[in-house]
Amino acid sequence: MTSILEKYIEYLPLAGAEDVDGIGEGNTPLVRSSSIGGKSRLYLKMEQLNPTGSFKDRFAALETELMKRQGIRAFIATSSGNTGAALAAYAARRGFRCLLFVNEFTPASKLDQMLVYGAEVFKVKDFGVSNELSAPIFERLQQLADEGSTRLVISAYKYSPDGMEGVKTIAYEIVEQFGGVPDHIFVPVGGGGLLSGIWRGFKDLKARDIVEKMPKINAVQPELNDTVVTAVNENAETAREVFTTTSISGLAVQVDIDASLAVRSVSDSGGRGFLVSDEMVLDTQSSLARKEGVFVEPAGAVSTAGYLRALETGYLREDESAVCILTGHGLKTVLSGPATPARPVKFIQIGDIGIGLLAEH
Numbered sequence: 322m323t324s325i326l327e328k329y330i331e332y333l334p335l336a337g338a339e340d341v342d343g344i345g346e347g348n349t350p351l352v353r354s355s356s357i358g359g360k361s362r363l364y365l366k367m368e369q370l371n372p373t374g375s376f377k378d379r380f381a382a383l384e385t386e387l388m389k390r391q392g393i394r395a396f397i398a399t400s401s402g403n404t405g406a407a408l409a410a411y412a413a414r415r416g417f418r419c420l421l422f423v424n425e426f427t428p429a430s431k432l433d434q435m436l437v438y439g440a441e442v443f444k445v446k447d448f449g450v451s452n453e454l455s456a457p458i459f460e461r462l463q464q465l466a467d468e469g470s471t472r473l474v475i476s477a478y479k480y481s482p483d484g485m486e487g488v489k490t491i492a493y494e495i496v497e498q499f500g501g502v503p504d505h506i507f508v509p510v511g512g513g514g515l516l517s518g519i520w521r522g523f524k525d526l527k528a529r530d531i532v533e534k535m536p537k538i539n540a541v542q543p544e545l546n547d548t549v550v551t552a553v554n555e556n557a558e559t560a561r562e563v564f565t566t567t568s569i570s571g572l573a574v575q576v577d578i579d580a581s582l583a584v585r586s587v588s589d590s591g592g593r594g595f596l597v598s599d600e601m602v603l604d605t606q607s608s609l610a611r612k613e614g615v616f617v618e619p620a621g622a623v624s625t626a627g628y629l630r631a632l633e634t635g636y637l638r639e640d641e642s643a644v645c646i647l648t649g650h651g652l653k654t655v656l657s658g659p660a661t662p663a664r665p666v667k668f669i670q671i672g673d674i675g676i677g678l679l680a681e682h
């Protein structure tokens with residue numbers, strides 16, 4: 322079996338499908354921490370070991386498998402980095418054309434990865450800077466997708482709900498690997514889709530009486546992108562609007578994409594929210610590398626930083642078990658910030674997003 326999509330097909334919108342194809346996504350190890358959590362029972366879910374180095378492969382594998390079945394052979398997508406790399410790889414595998422629109426802050430290593438897989442990449446001026454500046458860009462991209470009879474792919478339940486169901490498989494694997502339900506799961510939150518998918522996965526298992534209880538699903542965010550954490554801790558129903566200034570690639574998502582869904586998912590599970598500074602995240606990234614031999618990108622260290630906060634505050638007892646979701650590989654941000662990727666990227670403005678782009682070639 323090359324794909325977890327096949328293994329968990331009964332839980333996914335692929336019922337009865339044959340010839341499901343993958344490149345080894347999922348099946349990531351659950352590793353017991355050797356020292357970071359002290360005497361506590363901390364486990365690391367190694368999502369950085371997916372084929373393109375992040376959990377987004379679970380989404381991209383399913384989203385593109387569904388497109389294949391619907392006869393779609395070209396698509397456009399937005400990305401802060403990891404979604405683009407994942408979609409580019411699966412598009413290559415399936416022989417699709419993949420047009421990626423990224424913001425100005427995407428690390429050069431992630432851009433390079435997209436380009437190596439053969440995606441056409443456009444860096445859009447002012448994309449992701451604020452809700453006001455991003456809205457017309459999303460609108461324009463939607464027009465482009467409609468005109469090309471394809472879809473605008475965004476790794477969030479709000480836009481691509483079927484493909485996002487691939488993320489649920491993280492929960493199924495944890496239960497198999499842990500041999501039950503851990504007390505706590507710590508999840509980094511950007512747009513909120515990852516956390517919502519994991520919550521939905523556990524809900525599935527509970528509905529089928531495969532597990533008896535839900536784990537407490539705890540949201541962790543950089544304090545400079547607090548859309549979900551304070552909302553959860555104040556028992557709000559919806560996410561907050563913020564102006565994001567975090568430097569953590571992948572987690573600077575101020576728009577409420579799946580954030581309100583994530584707020585409700587955390588509350589339903591009985592979990593809480595934890596804020597961490599960018600500095601704490603970088604310290605935790607170093608600790609994971611130096612004490613555990615595990616190299617993740619900063620966003621991949623956020624869950625563990627939140628876990629350490631939870632221990633410090635006494636919310637988490639040492640006899641409780643916890644799983645931290647490590648989401649992206651450390652090599653993803655080796656060339657970060659304004660460094661130039663090895664391959665050139667087209668830099669465009671909204672007015673340059675040409676209708677008909679999909680028809681070119």
Ligand SMILES: Cc1ncc(COP(=O)(O)O)c(C=O)c1O
Pocket residue numbers: 375401403404476509510511512513514515516570571572574618620621648649
């Ligand atoms: C490495 C990494 N971790 C976490 C996230 C957050 O996922 P979500 O936006 O679904 O909350 C992202 C999103 O891009 C990511 O790239």
